[in-house]
Amino acid sequence: MFRSDPAFDTGSVIVCDWPLCQVRLQDDTRFPWLILIPRRAGMHELEDLSSADRAVLMEEIVRAGEVVRELGEAAFRPVQKLNVGAIGNVTAQLHVHVVGRRHDDGLWPDPVWGRGAARPYGPALQAAVSRVGLSPAG
Amino acid sequence: MFRSDPAFDTGSVIVCDWPLCQVRLQDDTRFPWLILIPRRAGMHELEDLSSADRAVLMEEIVRAGEVVRELGEAAFRPVQKLNVGAIGNVTAQLHVHVVGRRHDDGLWPDPVWGRGAARPYGPALQAAVSRVGLSPAG
Numbered sequence: 026m027f028r029s030d031p032a033f034d035t036g037s038v039i040v041c042d043w044p045l046c047q048v049r050l051q052d053d054t055r056f057p058w059l060i061l062i063p064r065r066a067g068m069h070e071l072e073d074l075s076s077a078d079r080a081v082l083m084e085e086i087v088r089a090g091e092v093v094r095e096l097g098e099a100a101f102r103p104v105q106k107l108n109v110g111a112i113g114n115v116t117a118q119l120h121v122h123v124v125g126r127r128h129d130d131g132l133w134p135d136p137v138w139g140r141g142a143a144r145p146y147g148p149a150l151q152a153a154v155s156r157v158g159l160s161p162a163g
Numbered sequence: 164m165f166r167s168d169p170a171f172d173t174g175s176v177i178v179c180d181w182p183l184c185q186v187r188l189q190d191d192t193r194f195p196w197l198i199l200i201p202r203r204a205g206m207h208e209l210e211d212l213s214s215a216d217r218a219v220l221m222e223e224i225v226r227a228g229e230v231v232r233e234l235g236e237a238a239f240r241p242v243q244k245l246n247v248g249a250i251g252n253v254t255a256q257l258h259v260h261v262v263g264r265r266h267d268d269g270l271w272p273d274p275v276w277g278r279g280a281a282r283p284y285g286p287a288l289q290a291a292v293s294r295v296g297l298s299p300a301g
Contacts, residue, residue, distance in 0.1 A: 070245050072225050079225070080218045087210050087217070107208050109249040114264060114272035117244070126252060134252035139273045 027064040030118040036143060038150065040157045045081040046121075048089070050157050052150060053143035055132075057096030057104065057125040059089045059157065068119035071111060082121070089123040091162030097125045099156060112138060165202040168256040174281060176288065178295045183219040184259075186227070188295050190288060191281035193270075195234030195242065195263040197227045197295070206257035209249060220259070227261040229300030235263045237294060250276060 029039070029047055037049040037060055045065075051058035063074060063082055071079060090107045097104040104125035111121045124137050132140055146153050167177070167185055175187040175198055183203075189196035201212060201220055209217060228245045235242035242263030249259045262275050270278055284291050 070228065071221070071247065072228055072245075076222065079221045083209070083217045083221045084214065090208065090210055106252055106255070107210075107249075108252065109209065110274070111245075111247040112274055114244055114246065114274075135277045136248070136250055136252075136274050 027066050029062050030116050032116045033060065033062070033118075033120070038154060040154050043085050043088070045078055046085050048157065050150075050154055051122075051124075051143070052145045054100075054146055054149075055141070055144050056130060056137060057093045057100070058137070059093055059123045061085055061089055061121045061123065063119055065119075069113065069117050070119065073119065086121055086123060088162050089121075092157055092160050093123055093125040095160045095162060096153070096156065097127075102127060108136060110136065110138060115139075165204050167200050168254050170254045171198065171200070171256075171258070176292060178292050181223050181226070183216055184223050186295065188288075188292055189260075189262075189281070190283045192238075192284055192287075193279070193282050194268060194275055195231045195238070196275070197231055197261045198258050199223055199227055199261065200256065200258045203257075207251065207255050208257065211257065224259055224261060226300050227259075230295055230298050231261055231263040233298045233300060234291070234294065235265075240265060240268075246274060248274065248276060253277075 037051045040048045040050050045063050046061035047064055049060040086109055094104045106126045108124040108126050175189045178186045178188050183201050184199035185202055187198040224247055232242045243266055244264045246262040246264050
């Protein structure tokens with residue numbers, strides 16, 4: 026049975042389920058940042074998914090990119106580049122990061138993973154979660 | 164017309180073409196590491212590709228993972244985790260990194276991008292290129 030690793034609860038919150046993935050918002054105002062976790066048990070690598078699931082995952086990555094762009098627009102910081110990563114060195118359960126980047130985002134051009142400290146949304150978190158869940162792309 | 168950005172020639176070499184992507188070997192013996200560049204002109208984000216091309220890309224990512232695992236085995240350093248990233252902050256042309264990681268690889272658990280200096284293959288480069296081109300997965 027699918028269950029997201031409790032490690033994801035430190036740093037991100039569940040927004041909703043898409044056909045394949047659990048959608049999470051990274052609790053970090055530095056970047057509009059979603060995490061997609063395929064809702065299949067025991068997955069670690071893309072190769073563990075069926076080919077059909079992988080095709081769905083790819084489309085959900087694109088959809089997550091649209092949502093990330095909407096989050097950036099809403100914060101008056103339009104996304105200039107999407108960064109997509111399936112890494113899993115720290116939390117092994119298969120998941121994909123979709124992160125909106127800007128040339129002035131403080132870490133550019135480095136990747137975001139493992140760099141700097143998150144700046145949590147605080148009281149604004151629920152509004153951000155709602156925005157993701159209600160976005161046309163979402 | 165498709166042409167890979169000359170920036171890729173610093174640090175990687177062309178191995179072959181797959182149905183969608185130009186396959187390149189990163190010239191860095193620290194990690195078995197392929198780069199896939201979809202052979203379509205003017206691509207920057209996954210969303211720029213057609214949905215059909217994206218499905219092919221996903222399968223070529225998995226195939227690249229198999230080749231990366233074979234490179235790791237050949238070097239007696241079996242891959243323990245695959246890292247996949249579509250970043251493009253430095254070179255904007257759409258490309259996907261597929262990198263084989265080990266717990267003892269010196270950068271673990273950090274991502275590899277933008278960290279440390281490459282260790283080129285030197286005279287062993289052509290043999291590595293041939294291995295990628297001839298591998299069953301390749």
